[in-house]
Amino acid sequence: MDKDKVLDLAKLSRIEIGEDEAEKLSHEFETIIRYVGEVKEVEKNNKEEVDKEDFPVRNVMREDAEPHESGIYTEKILSEAPSREGQFIKVKKIL
Amino acid sequence: MKPEEIREKDKDIHAFLEVFDEPKTYGEGPLSGKTIAIKDNFLFEGHKASAGSKILENFTAPYDSTVVKKLKEAGATIVGRTNMDEFAMGSSTENSAYGVTRNPHDLERVPGGSSGGSAAALAAGLCDMSLGSDTGGSIRQPAAFCGVVGLKPTYGRVSRNGLIALASSLDQIGPFTKTVTDAEILYNVIKGEDPLDSTTINDETYPVQKKFDKTIGVPREFVEKEGVSEEVRKNLDEAIEKFESLGYNVVDIKLETLAYALAAYYIIMPAEASSNLARFDGVKYGLHKDGENSIDDYFKTRGEGFGRETRRRVILGTYVLSSGYYDAYYGQALDAKRAITEELRRAFRSVDLILTPTTPTPAFKFGEKSSPLEMYLADIFTVHANISGCPAISIPSGKVGNLPLGIELTADLGREDNLFTAGKDFMGE
Numbered sequence: 001m002d003k004d005k006v007l008d009l010a011k012l013s014r015i016e017i018g019e020d021e022a023e024k025l026s027h028e029f030e031t032i033i034r035y036v037g038e039v040k041e042v043e044k045n046n047k048e049e050v051d052k053e054d055f056p057v058r059n060v061m062r063e064d065a066e067p068h069e070s071g072i073y074t075e076k077i078l079s080e081a082p083s084r085e086g087q088f089i090k091v092k093k094i095l
Numbered sequence: 096m097k098p099e100e101i102r103e104k105d106k107d108i109h110a111f112l113e114v115f116d117e118p119k120t121y122g123e124g125p126l127s128g129k130t131i132a133i134k135d136n137f138l139f140e141g142h143k144a145s146a147g148s149k150i151l152e153n154f155t156a157p158y159d160s161t162v163v164k165k166l167k168e169a170g171a172t173i174v175g176r177t178n179m180d181e182f183a184m185g186s187s188t189e190n191s192a193y194g195v196t197r198n199p200h201d202l203e204r205v206p207g208g209s210s211g212g213s214a215a216a217l218a219a220g221l222c223d224m225s226l227g228s229d230t231g232g233s234i235r236q237p238a239a240f241c242g243v244v245g246l247k248p249t250y251g252r253v254s255r256n257g258l259i260a261l262a263s264s265l266d267q268i269g270p271f272t273k274t275v276t277d278a279e280i281l282y283n284v285i286k287g288e289d290p291l292d293s294t295t296i297n298d299e300t301y302p303v304q305k306k307f308d309k310t311i312g313v314p315r316e317f318v319e320k321e322g323v324s325e326e327v328r329k330n331l332d333e334a335i336e337k338f339e340s341l342g343y344n345v346v347d348i349k350l351e352t353l354a355y356a357l358a359a360y361y362i363i364m365p366a367e368a369s370s371n372l373a374r375f376d377g378v379k380y381g382l383h384k385d386g387e388n389s390i391d392d393y394f395k396t397r398g399e400g401f402g403r404e405t406r407r408r409v410i411l412g413t414y415v416l417s418s419g420y421y422d423a424y425y426g427q428a429l430d431a432k433r434a435i436t437e438e439l440r441r442a443f444r445s446v447d448l449i450l451t452p453t454t455p456t457p458a459f460k461f462g463e464k465s466s467p468l469e470m471y472l473a474d475i476f477t478v479h480a481n482i483s484g485c486p487a488i489s490i491p492s493g494k495v496g497n498l499p500l501g502i503e504l505t506a507d508l509g510r511e512d513n514l515f516t517a518g519k520d521f522m523g524e
Contacts, residue, residue: 009413012417013412015401015406016395016398017410029414031467032467035471036358036359040427042352042430073158077157080155080157082378
């Protein structure tokens, strides 16, 4: 892990960071990644099949019905937007 | 206590980010007459909720979280919002964008974290009860450091609707109280299925594996690791003796996968955090920093709005999820999660509870943990409960000088009842 790799990851994360921070993070990540890499050992030591019954995965669905009255939350939610125009959130031109 | 009085007493501690001017009482019920403080990541309509972050400095909650709704109905008076590590990322409350919280037992030491404000507010007598969230120990560790009771219920027991998320497969809400009896009362108020959180469970979700017969397992090998202080070991031995004198059968157990829980945790948590925190983009709500174009707005907003630890974890999460590393880290961590859960559940067929210290040391001093990894190791005894989903409670178990220590009991999925029974026995309630 080097500074450039960290800068690339920061770019993927949409976070602006400076060169100094990237340098520092690259060393911290080395240590952290070495530590969390230990996780690979667990499988070697524990080959036992996991009993799937113990982990019920449930998909919870609801009817696409009974909507709330239109517009009752609009003002509350829009008032939190940093920039708006009428009933819309305003952003910069994309194309 | 009047708001001014709370503020005055909180001056040196800084447990609260805000003490509400005119705290209201809404309903009537089991919490009537009780004052409650909530962590800054709970939405309470009309009040600020900043999750300890600059990026949400001026965010006002547009609706009530399910838990706040339940508190209102139960007659509680919510007195304020408490300090926390930014987005619940930390074990000391040093990562808050709004300054540190001090441990009421020793102002030179941390209260623990990430729910440090809630633990300190209760320990300092500024409220009757408080609420926190626990992703890797964020309720239990500060409870131990501040000398109060802290409970992390079973994953899915309490609805997270309206909780600002850190890592959604691990997050759970729970109470801080002075007694185990109070913890049970508050737990009963906030628990329950919720259509607005599809992970919530009911009493039938986990069928009972074993009838309670006062058997406690201690994973000796795991507890006697390096980095665990002498006082903590001694305190655990005293707790074991106390349980034995109360008629409990304490046995040694081997839990081989426990040693990997922290490693798995520091992969899964940043991975999920990097995904959850993608919503903070300076467009919909919160801080906005202007850049040259639309994408530059994101870079600037997130670069300035997120603190150092948040930036670190989001970037680390992006790494472990990135193509080429996904299987090596995230995939392996999920396998470890399954193995740990399976081993714990197997253990709970022969013991009712697993006993460990809550923390490897008593509360440490500000700035004492110099590297991120050193700080992460503070969670060594708590993360297994989040990784497996099992409920766990930290109970005060004595002091070293003026610093409190806590022991932690973990129970099988859905068996909070065992935690309450043994906890009350231990506390003499």
